Amino acid sequence: MPRICWSSWSSQKAPLALMAALCVSQSTMSQAEQIGRCAMNVRPAAPIPDVHETWSHVARNAFAADGTAAGYLQVTLLIAVTRGDAPPCLAPYLIEELTTAPDGSIAGLIVPTNMDYPSFVFEPITIDPAMVVDWRFAYALRAPHFGEYQRRHSLGDVSDQELIEMGLSPDPVPSTWQ
Numbered sequence: 001m002p003r004i005c006w007s008s009w010s011s012q013k014a015p016l017a018l019m020a021a022l023c024v025s026q027s028t029m030s031q032a033e034q035i036g037r038c039a040m041n042v043r044p045a046a047p048i049p050d051v052h053e054t055w056s057h058v059a060r061n062a063f064a065a066d067g068t069a070a071g072y073l074q075v076t077l078l079i080a081v082t083r084g085d086a087p088p089c090l091a092p093y094l095i096e097e098l099t100t101a102p103d104g105s106i107a108g109l110i111v112p113t114n115m116d117y118p119s120f121v122f123e124p125i126t127i128d129p130a131m132v133v134d135w136r137f138a139y140a141l142r143a144p145h146f147g148e149y150q151r152r153h154s155l156g157d158v159s160d161q162e163l164i165e166m167g168l169s170p171d172p173v174p175s176t177w178q
Contacts, residue, residue: 035080038089038117048134048149054173055129058147061177062137063100072141073098075108075127076134076150081117091117092133095125137174144169 064070075098078090095108106127110120135147146169155163160170 035088035090038091048153051134051149055132057173057177058135067099069098071139074136075132078131146174
């Protein structure tokens, strides 16, 4: 599955298919090992093992029969970027409007929220599970959220009632998901 490797970025955007082709030959894990995290004003999200352990539950359960998200779904994904003459690095980007294809691949749109690195205004991207650093799901926008491992991790040991008051479900994965 191709990943987007942003080898250069200027006011002129190269077609995404061309940029994706630049990194097809490199596996995501070797890419992650070769490219460090970007130095950002905000400390980048630390990998949390539960995110990868539960991603398969999201892939199997968070989508309706027509391939659209069965609720409110977001993913934080690491994307390789460069800025100026700096070496490539991995920066977190928010992905929304996720859909799944019959072959099981999941795609979405990059939300332009990363202010420190190139802004990809609603560019399409295929999700590479190895690059997912967090996910958030709710059956409705104002319902308690599942996932959100970065936020849960930063809260430390809090009660179920405190999680509910913060808009999080006590369990990070819906009990009906297999």
